Amino acid sequence: MKQYKARDKITLKMSRDGAMEVNETKGTKKRISKRAREAALNRTPEQQAAQDIQALPPTPGSTAPDISPNAPPLPHAPGTEPGQDTGTAERVYEHIDGAHTRKASKKAARKAQAEAEARAHTSRLQFTEEERATPELEKYIKKSDKAADKLDEARAKIPKEKKLVKERTFDEATGKGKTRLHFQEREKPMNGNKAHKNPLSRPAQEAGIFVHNKVHSVEKDNSGVEGAHKSEELAEKGAKYGARKIREGYHSHKLKPYRAAAKAEKAAEKANANYLYQKALHDNPQIAASNPFSRYMQKQRIKKQYAKSVKAQSAKTVKNAAENTRKAAKKTAEGTKKTVAFIGRHPAGVCIAVGALLLFIMVSSALSSCGAMFSGMINGIVGTSYTSEDADLVAVENNYMALETELQREIDNIERDHPGYDEYRYDLDSIGHNPHELASYLTALLQTYTPATAQAEIQRIFELQYTLTLTEEVEVRHRTETRTGTRTVTDPVTGETSTETYEYEVDVAYNYYILNIKLENKPISDLAPGLLTPEQLEMFRVYLETSGNKPLVFGGGSPDTNPSEDLSGVQLVNGTRPGNTAIVDRAKSQVGNVGGQPYWSWYGFNSRVEWCACFVSWCYNQAGKSEPRFAACQSQGIPWFQSHGQWGDRSYTNIAPGDAIFFDWDLDGSADHVGLVIGTDGQRVYTVEGNSGDACKIKSYPLDYRCIKGYGLMNWN
Secondary structure (H helix, E strand, C coil): CCCCCCCCCEEEEEECCEEEEEECCCCEEEECCCCCCCHHHHCCHHHHHHHHHHHCCCCCCCCCCCCCCCCCCCCCCCCCCCCCCCHHHHHHHHHHHHHHHHHHHHHHHHHHHHHHHHHCCCCCCCCCHHHHCCHHHHHHHHHHHHHHHHHHHHHHCCCEEEEEEEEEEEECCCCEEEEEEEEEEEECCCCCCCCCCCCCHHHHHHHHHHHHHHHHHHHCCCHHHHHHHHHHHHHHHHHHHHHHHHHHHHHHHHCHHHHHHHHHHHHHHHHHHHHHHHHHHHHCHHHHCCCHHHHHHHHHHHHHHHHHHHHHHHHHHHHHHHHHHHHHHHHHHHHHHHHHHHHHHCHHHHHHHHHHHHHHHHHHHHHHHHHHHHHHHHHHHHHCCCCCCHHHHHHHHHHHHHHHHHHHHHHHCHHHHCCCCCEEEEEECCCCCCHHHHHHHHHHHHCCCCHHHHHHHHHHHHHHHEEEEEEEEEEEEEEEEEEEEEEEEECCCCCCEEEEEEEEEEEEEEEEEEEEEEEEECCHHHHHHHHCCHHHHHHHHHHHHHHHHCCCCCCCCECCCCCCCCCCCCCCECCCCCCCHHHHHHHHCCCCCECCHHHHHHHCCCCCCCCHHHHHHHHHHHCCCCCCCCCCHHHHHHHHHHHCCCEEECCCCCCCCCCEEEECCCCCCCCCEEEEEEEECCCEEEEEECCECCECEEEEEECCCCCEEEEECCCCC
16 A cells, blocks of 8 residues: 655744744754855854854764863864864855955945945936926926026036046957047046145144243243233234135135035925926826815925935946946955965965065155156157158148049039029138148047048048039019011001001010029038047047147148239338338249248258248248248247237238238137238238148238238348
């Protein structure tokens, strides 16, 4: 007969150590909880190790060792020496390491939580079109938006600081890794009102106390000394009080943006809560019909719910940071466990290694500050410089200028290529660009580039920058035409009839064909935000601000490609300042030179550069002047004239032949081009310029031309 056995009775119980599975039939217990034991947090590592040793089952024929505080030390096992690794030592090291790891993990989690809470901001409420169209909610929506705008404005005024961050990238084409540097803007943290210790403050205090004690020892014998000493002590206290108040005021002033941001955040939270309450009233009319106390409690519940949602959003960020910290702490614990075991096995070797490390630190500490300074300087220069070769930068710039020249040629030939129109109407923006904008954009996007690798990108940016539109327009116009007709006339006397010719006018409608030509030029700086990522856009602005640390690679130059003016019939009137007609004649004799090689090679360049400044410097040298000598307009030419007190702004009228005239084509405050003044007739200024369309030309401008930045006034005595 088959025997049936009753199933064991299993129950679950909660204990201090977590969930326990109890077998009532067999009388056994099993811990099934996966959380850490609370005993490990309440006991010291030594106590926990002792408990684990007691919990070990004794081997047959042995008894558990006595590890009470008063028990004698255990003898070493036969064949073992002090310092050897044993099972007990491993467990002690493990529990000590676990305690340290848990402590570090908790500290790191608290720090991550504090940082995440500091970064968490109240978000702006998003309203639907239906909500904005509701009259009852319109006022509260405006208040919420206004409070959010004030909060954004207050946060924007918090001081920022730029940190140079390294980013490691991998080039799949070459198979090499590169390190890029870029600036990351962050909010500058508060210093927590921590005073900076002055190392001389304590010795100064000791010296003052010593002097005062000496005076105290003799002031009882002389009432005059005592009065003077009291006055001096009172003055010292007043000076210290004043200095303390000044420091407090200065610190309070520095914290003003942070206080304003906190105040604006509270106001935004209040406005958002008020809107949510009004929306609840609008969606639930029964709330408005209740008593004032019920409405007040409902408003408080909405405020609490809103605050809870904001806190939950912050807690999500904290949870992610805490999870990352937990993983890092676990990995650190494993490494620490191995390190502790190694130290236990090789204490002498570890002491020797630590001593050698300290000796190395002492020797290299004297050089660390200089090395850090040099490294920071190099990183700053490398991170803000163009990474391409100068020849590639100039070649790509020339390729872009070739596209612009082709566009100008297309516009010049429109009437030839599109004949048959009665009228051509032109609405054209100027053709030209800032070469540093193009180089900064390509460097931020492509890093190091050549004419071949950048060709597709410059074609794309060119098509986005320039838009040429041809539109045909037909107008119906009227004109009067004279026509000839015949008619029969009867002679009243004879009665004979005859035919005569006469003229008459007819109003005729006809089509008048017009071709509208429109050219739009969008600067590269306006196109960059839509083409670059936020990191690339930040680098673009850095390169543009520093000119890639190569301000002379493009120099200046006029984008004008019009022919030279014929000024043979112009009567020039000299001003009161004496000019130099010899240098003017010398400059005019160079009109027609293309490429500027005689001027940039004279200056010392091995290849072509933007040579307008080189041409002006060459003319001054031909006139016997060793100064000024400059190849860059903004960074070299203007500072020379300003430092010698020989600079006149664009409104200066007493200019003379031989003066330098500087231009700012893009009106960004930086000079882009320079030429020589021939003279002025009171309304226009006449110039000779190098690198005007890559040639020497004679030009003229109105005296109030807005692109004139100023004049370098030459002395010829």
